[in-house]
Amino acid sequence: MTSEDPSATEFPASNSLANRYGGQKRGLSRKAKRNIVIGALVVGIGFAAYVATGSATAPVTFKDIGYSTVDGTQAEVDYQVSKSPSATAKCAIKAMDSKFAVVGWKVVEIGPNNPEQDADGGRTTAQRTVLATESPAVSGVVDNCWIVDSGK
Incomplete structure (x- = not known):
């Protein structure tokens, strides 16, 4: 069982x-x-x-417009910078070769704008910067822009 x-x-x-x-x-x-x-x-x-x-509300903005190579030792970069009309900005501009190596670099200062200068009250200005280059450049761009502290 x-x-x-x-x-x-x-x-x-x-x-x-x-x-x-x-x-x-x-x-x-x-x-x-x-x-x-x-x-x-x-x-x-x-x-x-x-x-x-x-x-x-970014204090400064930029927009690449174009570039041109003048010759093997010079490049021109066209860009727009938007900021407060009374502010001073600095922008780092660079030129690069075909391997994206930096062959030209310059920091430019963009001073205050006249508010009656542009349709947007002087906020946006067109800029052209000529860069000396070590070798022929195939592109040119704005690397960065920032507002300069007026207290310094």
Whole structure:
């Protein structure tokens, strides 16, 4: 005569697992899900506003317009600089060869603008910088621009 294993018939499998690992977890309520979605939207809109206003209020921006190679020892870089009309900015201009090595470099100062000078109240000015180069350049760009502290 064989007898059944008492441990197998003591509890059903679902009760046995619940005792060992805990019961089923309750899902989030509808209100909690809605609050999470609303919170995520508020954070997303706040981040988008921060990015949009941060780039719009940059103290100085620049845009490359073009370049030309005068000869093997000179290049010209054309660009626009936008800043407050009363501010003074400095821009680093570079010329590069076909292997992207810098063959010419110059830091130029862009002084205050006359507000009546341009259609946008003197914020944007067109610039041309002539660079001396070590070897023939195949491109010329603005590397960076920054506002000069007037207290120094």
